[in-house]
Amino acid sequence: MVSDFGKIVFSGKLRPSQVASSGIIRKELENDSKELLIVAPPGSGKTVLGLYVWSDLVRLPTLVLSPNSAIQAQWVERAKELFYLDGRDDEIGTDPKNPGILTSLTYQSVTLPKRGGGDLDESAMELWISKLMTPDIDRIEAEDRESAISWIEDLK
Numbered sequence: 001m002v003s004d005f006g007k008i009v010f011s012g013k014l015r016p017s018q019v020a021s022s023g024i025i026r027k028e029l030e031n032d033s034k035e036l037l038i039v040a041p042p043g044s045g046k047t048v049l050g051l052y053v054w055s056d057l058v059r060l061p062t063l064v065l066s067p068n069s070a071i072q073a074q075w076v077e078r079a080k081e082l083f084y085l086d087g088r089d090d091e092i093g094t095d096p097k098n099p100g101i102l103t104s105l106t107y108q109s110v111t112l113p114k115r116g117g118g119d120l121d122e123s124a125m126e127l128w129i130s131k132l133m134t135p136d137i138d139r140i141e142a143e144d145r146e147s148a149i150s151w152i153e154d155l156k
Helices: 016-030 046-058 069-082 107-111 120-132 145-155
Strands: 062-066 102-106
Touching: 016 046, 046 062, 046 069, 062 069, 062 107, 069 102, 102 107, 120 145
Parallel strands: 062 102
Antiparallel strands: none
16 A cells, blocks of 8 residues: 555445445455456445545555546545545546546546547548558559549548
């Protein structure tokens, strides 16, 4: 466990099902398990259980990946509501460029090839056109821009 994690701890009360789950998780961690999968219905406390595991069992900087921004924000909100954060509230957030002790992101934010640029399709098309007009092993797929565009359109 990391000693510079401070005195961060869960300050609430776990439900009986969360206590039972945390016992299983604790044993798995003690056996050096690297993968844990928690499956439970909506509203059953998975976020709180995950945060408890983070704060009281794992005690390492953590990246949380969520399917949408509502769940992403929920992780940060619950951490700030239910945990004593030892003055490190500002190290919990949703900024991928400024990770902290708990960083909550959406799947989409880590899978987008380029952020902030709406011209990705256009850039890809220009690169493809250029490649079609570049000699490759003594042959050119397209003699000019118009031929390259026609070649691409034929694929659609």
